[in-house]
Amino acid sequence: MxxxxxxxxxxxxxxxxxxxxxxxxxxxxxxxxxxxxxxxxxxxxxxxxxxxxxxxxxxxxxxxxxxxxxxxxxxxxxxxxxxxxxxxxxxxxxxxxxxxxxxxxxxxxxxxxxxxxxxxxxxxxxxxxxxxxxxxxxxxxxxxxxxxxxxTQSKQTDPKVANDFSLFKSLLNEHFIELKSAEDYAKLMGISVKKLNKTCQSAVNATAKELIKERVLMEAKNLLTHTNNNVSEIAHLLNFTDSSNFVKFFKSSTTLTPMDYRSRANTQ
Structure with missing residues (x-):
């Protein structure tokens, strides 16, 4: 369905x-x-x-x-x-x-x-x-x-899931520039990719890969909105091999080019 x-x-x-x-x-x-x-x-x-x-x-x-x-x-x-x-x-x-x-x-x-x-x-x-x-x-x-x-009065979150997800989010915030695969984070946490994905699904109904992509996209949007860096500079800051790959990544995630997004964000 x-x-x-x-x-x-x-x-x-x-x-x-x-x-x-x-x-x-x-x-x-x-x-x-x-x-x-x-x-x-x-x-x-x-x-x-x-x-x-x-x-x-x-x-x-x-x-x-x-x-x-x-x-x-x-x-x-x-x-x-x-x-x-x-x-x-x-x-x-x-x-x-x-x-x-x-x-x-x-x-x-x-x-x-x-x-x-x-x-x-x-x-x-x-x-x-x-x-x-x-x-x-x-x-x-x-x-x-x-x-x-x-x-918190009615919360019934599995403490193990909460702890593992909190660790993943902490590692993601620290390393999202250089580490962009679920395997990288599972290795840092000492767990399997399957377990990491199960933790993420239980916590926020998303895979680790989706959350990594979301974190990179969040930073890209912050840089486009709050800095004067050009697209090439932002691509470099986010560790993309070149600006064209960054543009493809951004457009596939938002349907907008980075400059279109910046233009719209600045008119809000």
Whole structure:
């Protein structure tokens, strides 16, 4: 069965904040590729299916979807709340929040409805007003940290998976320039490639190869957005053999050339 892929975040867009649509029409199973999604509801009732698990909606509540996860809604009462779509690189200055993402359970309860949703309201207003990305990223960091605080109450992550994945992410952040294969990281960790892939799939529903590619792409986007380096210089910094290979890599991942991406990012 092929699932519809709903692309609600443009390639050059790193973050989007919106209100939950006030409708109760059931949605078909679909996935959102290439970005994370946090949903916070303070009204509504019904069911939310993520992968092969179905959760009852009892606000105030939160849901987390990793890149590529399949889900659908079946509301019996009109929902209200906020949906935050974001790419991991928006949290590049907040490594603790980045590392928390894979530890979020799919569903968790929210305790202090009032203060937390006031912060969400402010975040939404700042986004709609066109606040700069640095401010919005700081807001997101706070929400991820606070949301994770709530999620630990219902989190059931296998400690071994969490530890192995945390080690992999740490090694990846340290060595992604020179090491670009799953075999390299499995060797550093003293485990098989099969076990590394199983760990990554359990943590974030992706293979090690996909995460390595994602990390290189994240750095490429950061360099294109936040530096004046030309394409050849960026290709060299990321250890590509030449700029043409870098352009092919970038375009295959984003459908944009590096310069097209830079141009669009600079108009945001």
């Amino acid at each position: 092929e699932f519809t892929s709903n692309k609600k975040l443009a390639e050059e867009q790193l973050l989007k904040v919106s209100r939950m649509k006030p409708v109760i029409k059931p949605t078909k199973p679909h996935k959102h590729a290439g970005y994370h999604e946090l949903i916070f509801l303070f009204q509504g009732a019904g069911h939310h299916t993520i992968g092969d698990e179905t959760f009852e909606v009892h606000p105030p509540t939160g849901f987390y979807l990793g890149p590529g996860q399949v889900h659908c809604w079946d509301f019996s009462k009109i929902p209200d709340g906020f949906v935050i779509l974001f790419k991991e690189e928006v949290l590049s200055l907040y490594p603790k929040a980045q590392n928390y993402l894979f530890n979020f359970p799919k569903h968790f309860d929210i305790v202090d409805k009032g203060d937390f949703f006031k912060m969400l309201e402010e975040f939404y207003r700042e986004f709609k007003a066109g606040e700069n990305l640095d401010i919005l990223a700081a807001f997101l960091n706070l929400l991820v940290l606070k949301g994770f605080e709530y999620s």
